[in-house]
Each structure stands twice: as C-alpha cells, then as structure tokens.
Amino acid sequence: MSDPTNPHIKERTTPQWALYQRENFWKQNEGTTPLFNTGKAKEKLSEGGWYYASSNAGMSNTHLANRQAFYRHRLIPNQLIDTNNRSTKTTIFNHSVSAPIGFAPIGINKIYNPAGEAAVSKVASELNLPYCLSTAGSTSIEKVASANGPGPRFFQLYMPHDDELTVSLLTRAWENGFDALILTTDTWQLGWRHDDVASSNYAFYRGFGADVGLSDPVFRRRCVADGIDPDVDVVAASTKWIDSVWHGRAWSWEKIPWLMETWRGISGGRPFVIKGIQSVGDARRCVELGVEGIVVSNHAGRQVDGAVASLDALERIAEAVGERIYVMFDSGALALGARFVFIGRLWIWGLSIQGEDGVRHVMKSLLADLDILMGVAGFNGVEDFNRDILESDPKNYTLMPQKNL
Numbered sequence: 073m074s075d076p077t078n079p080h081i082k083e084r085t086t087p088q089w090a091l092y093q094r095e096n097f098w099k100q101n102e103g104t105t106p107l108f109n110t111g112k113a114k115e116k117l118s119e120g121g122w123y124y125a126s127s128n129a130g131m132s133n134t135h136l137a138n139r140q141a142f143y144r145h146r147l148i149p150n151q152l153i154d155t156n157n158r159s160t161k162t163t164i165f166n167h168s169v170s171a172p173i174g175f176a177p178i179g180i181n182k183i184y185n186p187a188g189e190a191a192v193s194k195v196a197s198e199l200n201l202p203y204c205l206s207t208a209g210s211t212s213i214e215k216v217a218s219a220n221g222p223g224p225r226f227f228q229l230y231m232p233h234d235d236e237l238t239v240s241l242l243t244r245a246w247e248n249g250f251d252a253l254i255l256t257t258d259t260w261q262l263g264w265r266h267d268d269v270a271s272s273n274y275a276f277y278r279g280f281g282a283d284v285g286l287s288d289p290v291f292r293r294r295c296v297a298d299g300i301d302p303d304v305d306v307v308a309a310s311t312k313w314i315d316s317v318w319h320g321r322a323w324s325w326e327k328i329p330w331l332m333e334t335w336r337g338i339s340g341g342r343p344f345v346i347k348g349i350q351s352v353g354d355a356r357r358c359v360e361l362g363v364e365g366i367v368v369s370n371h372a373g374r375q376v377d378g379a380v381a382s383l384d385a386l387e388r389i390a391e392a393v394g395e396r397i398y399v400m401f402d403s404g405a406l407a408l409g410a411r412f413v414f415i416g417r418l419w420i421w422g423l424s425i426q427g428e429d430g431v432r433h434v435m436k437s438l439l440a441d442l443d444i445l446m447g448v449a450g451f452n453g454v455e456d457f458n459r460d461i462l463e464s465d466p467k468n469y470t471l472m473p474q475k476n477l
C-alpha cells in the first residue's frame with residue numbers, strides 16, 4: 073500500500089495516484105465505506121441507462137471479439153526496477169496531461185444522472201485529463217466549457233448535412249476552448265441494438281440529447297423555419313436535431329478536405345482527428361489527406377456486429393502508419409501502438425451510480441490502478457509500454473461469452 077510519507081512523492085511529476093487505494097482501505101477506521109465496488113459498478117445501473125450504455129450491435133460478437141483480443145495479450149512484469157519516480161504523464165496535441173487517458177465522447181449524459189456532462193467535464197479538468205464533448209451531448213457547448221474550466225477539451229462532431237450549421241458548431245466549439253476536432257465516421261445512424269429497439273429506448277425521441285443543437289443559433293432558425301418552437305416543443309426539436317446529424321445520411325472522403333480547411337480556418341490550425349478507423353487503407357488515406365490523428369475504434373462494438381476486434385485493427389494500423397500520424401484507441405492499448413486512449417463506459421457506470429462523485433471515484437481508481445501496476449510491474453513511464461512487454465498467445469487465452477459482457 074502507498075505510504076503518504078514516502079519521500080519520492082515529492083519528486084514525482086505526477087501525483088501518487090496509488091494513495092487512493094490507501095484512502096479507501098482506511099475508510100473503515102473512520103466508520104465509512106468506499107463509494108462502490110469499481111469492479112462491479114455496472115451491476116448497479118437503472119434499466120434504461122443500462123440498456124443504452126451496455127447494448128451492442130447485433131449479437132455482441134464484435135464486442136466479445138474486442139474483449140477476446142485484449143485477453144490474448146498479457147503483460148510481462150519486470151522485477152527490481154526502481155519505479156519510485158515513475159510518471160504517468162504524456163502529451164496530446166501540445167497539452168501536457170496527467171495520463172494517456174481521455175474521456176471518450178459519449179452522448180446524452182443526462183439519462184444517467186441529471187448532472188450530465190457538466191459534472192463529467194469538471195472531473196476531467198480536476199484530474200488534468202482531456203474531455204471530449206459529443207455532438208449528441210445533453211449540455212450546451214458553453215455550459216460544458218464553463219464546467220471544464222482550463223480544460224483541455226476537444227469537440228466530437230457528428231457532421232450535419234447543413235454546412236452553415238456545421239460552421240456554427242465549429243465556431244462555438246473553438247470560441248469556447250475546444251481545441252481539437254474529432255469527426256466520428258462510424259455512426260451515420262445507430263447500429264441494430266436489440267435491447268434498445270425492443271424497449272423503444274431512444275432518449276432523443278424523449279427530448280434528451282439535443283442541447284448542443286437547441287443552443288445553436290443556426291439550428292434554432294432551422295426549427296423556426298419548420299414551425300417548431302425549440303423552447304416549447306423540445307421533443308420535436310430534439311427529433312429534428314438528431315435527424316440533422318444522424319439518421320442514415322452518410323458523408324464520404326470528398327468532404328474531408330472541406331471540413332479540415334474549415335476547422336483549421338476557424339481554429340488557426342488546431343488538430344483534426346477522425347474517429348472510427350479500422351482498416352489500414354482508411355488509416356493511410358488519413359495520412360495522405362493530412363489528418364493529424366486517428367482514433368482506432370469500432371464504437372465499442374456498437375455499430376458493425378461481426379467486425380474485426382479493434383485491438384487487432386490497431387496492431388495492423390500502428391505498424392502501417394504509427395510513425396506518421398497520432399494514433400489513439402478506445403481502452404488500454406498503449407503497448408500495441410496507441411499513444412493515447414479514450415475511456416467510455418467506465419465513467420458512465422460511475423455517473424449513473426453516483427453522479428460527479430461516481431465519475432471521480434472510477435477515474436481516480438483507474439489512475440490508482442495504472443500507477444500501482446507501473447510500480448509493481450517495473451514501468452517508469454508511458455514510453456515503457458511497447459510490444460516487448462507483451463506475450464501474446466491466441467490459442468491459450470480465450471475469453472468465453474458471458475452474460476452481460
């Protein structure tokens with residue numbers, strides 16, 4: 073367990089996250105208990121929130137493949153390494169951050185807790201981890217910026233088929249301190265998710281998840297033109313919003329130069345990223361177009377069932393273009409070529425269970441877990457996570473399907 077008087081704490085460039093373990097172990101002495109078990113957090117969700125957050129495309133085969141791919145790789149710990157001054161720090165798009173971990177863009181946070189995106193982005197800034205706001209967020213760009221304070225923060229775009237609206241969103245994002253743009257390309261509409269369909273579980277049709285639009289002057293004009301008062305008929309307005317950004321309208325590569333140029337013009341050249349890349353060909357195309365970063369992601373298995381495991385895609389992509397573009401990934405995959413990872417469902421479980429405190433609890437626990445792992449397995453910095461620290465055996469490590477995976 074971490075000793076709070078350990079002299080090395082003062083020498084470290086990142087906090088002794090590991091002390092969060094001691095804080096929780098100590099609670100019994102004070103007659104209190106830790107907030108909740110971070111290993112079982114998802115068991116505590118309400119049904120609606122659980123369905124939307126846990127559902128995957130089809131029979132969850134790609135979701136399982138994602139997990140199995142992780143299971144095939146094991147860390148090889150090293151002994152008697154002086155890890156006392158280890159650092160979890162890294163940089164992303166010129167921001168120095170506490171760890172190579174960001175808050176993935178996740179829409180409609182208010183279905184999990186009324187505190188929504190404001191609470192999540194506040195915790196991100198406290199921990200000095202980047203926060204990424206979704207176009208399908210349930211809090212306006214301006215309110216998230218104010219809760220997130222110094223940031224860093226990025227804006228995830230579901231691109232409308234209305235260029236004036238896109239420009240308005242990008243301008244608001246930039247003026248409010250969102251200084252990288254992440255275009256998600258794997259979700260022109262939701263994949264077929266049985267549980268959500270069967271339970272008619274679609275918050276956008278209940279008036280949630282349109283706040284980024286409802287607070288936008290261009291979108292408000294579009295509503296009025298259609299005879300919708302966005303302050304009165306929120307269900308009609310939010311339905312129109314989600315029809316504007318999703319619902320089967322695909323973009324193609326030809327539009328990317330326009331978007332890059334527009335964003336760079338507005339932001340003075342800040343990074344542009346594409347999220348949802350799974351093929352080496354698409355990754356190469358991003359390099360050719362001058363895209364600054366890619367997020368290798370299959371939307372946590374929620375879009376194309378039967379698709380390859382994202383971790384396997386990462387290995388191929390990192391090998392092909394890892395030197396030429398900043399490669400990011402969903403969940404922990406630094407040793408297989410990602411420079412940075414985004415975490416999604418974990419903080420949703422925390423938000424659902426205990427709002428802002430729940431988000432803080434799961435993210436501090438994750439940082440403590442990483443810090444402790446580095447301490448006991450002989451890793452001193454993010455740069456130590458590379459292919460050499462892994463053993464991979466596709467035959468012996470099989471994760472069987474389990475209920476509610």
Ligand SMILES: Cc1cc2nc3c(=O)[nH]c(=O)nc-3n(C[C@H](O)[C@H](O)[C@H](O)COP(=O)(O)O)c2cc1C
Nearest residue numbers: 125176177178179206208256371372402415416417
């Ligand atoms: C409930 C839910 C909502 C999501 N909403 C968005 C979104 O609005 N925009 C987006 O780009 N990705 C969205 N994603 C995908 C995440 O950003 C990310 O790719 C993935 O969830 C990370 O994997 P993890 O949940 O296993 O950590 C969503 C994922 C979930 C589970």
